Amino acid sequence: MGPKQVKSTCNFTIRESRAIFSFLNSQLAQTMISKSEIGGVILAGGKAQRMGFRDKALEPLHTRPLLEYVITKSAPQVEQLILSANHNIKRYQAFELPIVSDHTASYGGPLLGILSAMHWFQGAQIDKGIRYLACFPGDAPEFPEDVVSLLTLELDKKSAAVSYIRHRDQIQPLFSLWRLDLIEKIEEAVADGLFGPKLLFGSLDAVAVNCDDKSPGAFCNINSTDDLDAAALLISRE
Numbered sequence: 073m074g075p076k077q078v079k080s081t082c083n084f085t086i087r088e089s090r091a092i093f094s095f096l097n098s099q100l101a102q103t104m105i106s107k108s109e110i111g112g113v114i115l116a117g118g119k120a121q122r123m124g125f126r127d128k129a130l131e132p133l134h135t136r137p138l139l140e141y142v143i144t145k146s147a148p149q150v151e152q153l154i155l156s157a158n159h160n161i162k163r164y165q166a167f168e169l170p171i172v173s174d175h176t177a178s179y180g181g182p183l184l185g186i187l188s189a190m191h192w193f194q195g196a197q198i199d200k201g202i203r204y205l206a207c208f209p210g211d212a213p214e215f216p217e218d219v220v221s222l223l224t225l226e227l228d229k230k231s232a233a234v235s236y237i238r239h240r241d242q243i244q245p246l247f248s249l250w251r252l253d254l255i256e257k258i259e260e261a262v263a264d265g266l267f268g269p270k271l272l273f274g275s276l277d278a279v280a281v282n283c284d285d286k287s288p289g290a291f292c293n294i295n296s297t298d299d300l301d302a303a304a305l306l307i308s309r310e
Contacts, residue, residue: 112150113189116210129210141213149220181267214289223249
């Protein structure tokens with residue numbers, strides 16, 4: 073094979089490789105979930121009985137409300153963030169997020185909060201491409217800044233309907249990502265009296281996502297004043 077033939081063959085190979093690479097990139101772009109498709113909800117609509125019926129999300133940790141920690145970490149991970157709350161609405165309005173209350177009976181549990189958020193996004197964002205809902209509990213101030221990416225990658229890879237975090241062998245069902253088209257199934261579950269998302273995972277195509285975050289306060293749920301005191305020792309003031 074002469075020099076001209078070698079050069080011609082090399083040029084063809086390079087062009088062919090670039091074409092294949094471009095095609096694979098376009099296919100990947102079509103299948104991967106983008107941030108623009110993900111809405112987020114902070115779930116803070118419970119009664120907080122173990123906190124003396126005080127709003128847990130408004131309780132101070134190092135002088136800052138727990139909710140402030142959650143917003144700071146969750147807002148950059150989603151296209152739009154909303155808040156699920158059922159009382160003290162005026163106080164929550166100070167955080168300048170759309171507030172969604174339980175769309176049927178209040179205090180119906182986190183699954184109803186998720187369903188109400190889905191209804192909100194389905195109505196308000198129908199033309200804006202929101203296809204997934206990321207959930208964050210309002211009483212867990214410490215979690216990874218890429219938790220939604222972890223959930224998205226696994227949900228996309230497994231073609232699942234829901235993905236949720238598993239940390240240190242414990243399920244964290246409120247750190248989860250849901251396809252918005254599950255709304256009818258969730259409505260049925262709520263009508264049947266289910267209150268927590270974990271109870272629904274078994275009947276859905278749900279996948280656990282292992283997270284090895286080693287931060288001392290990672291995924292700690294604050295349900296009582298004792299939990300709040302313990303979190304103050306684990307979580308940095310910054």
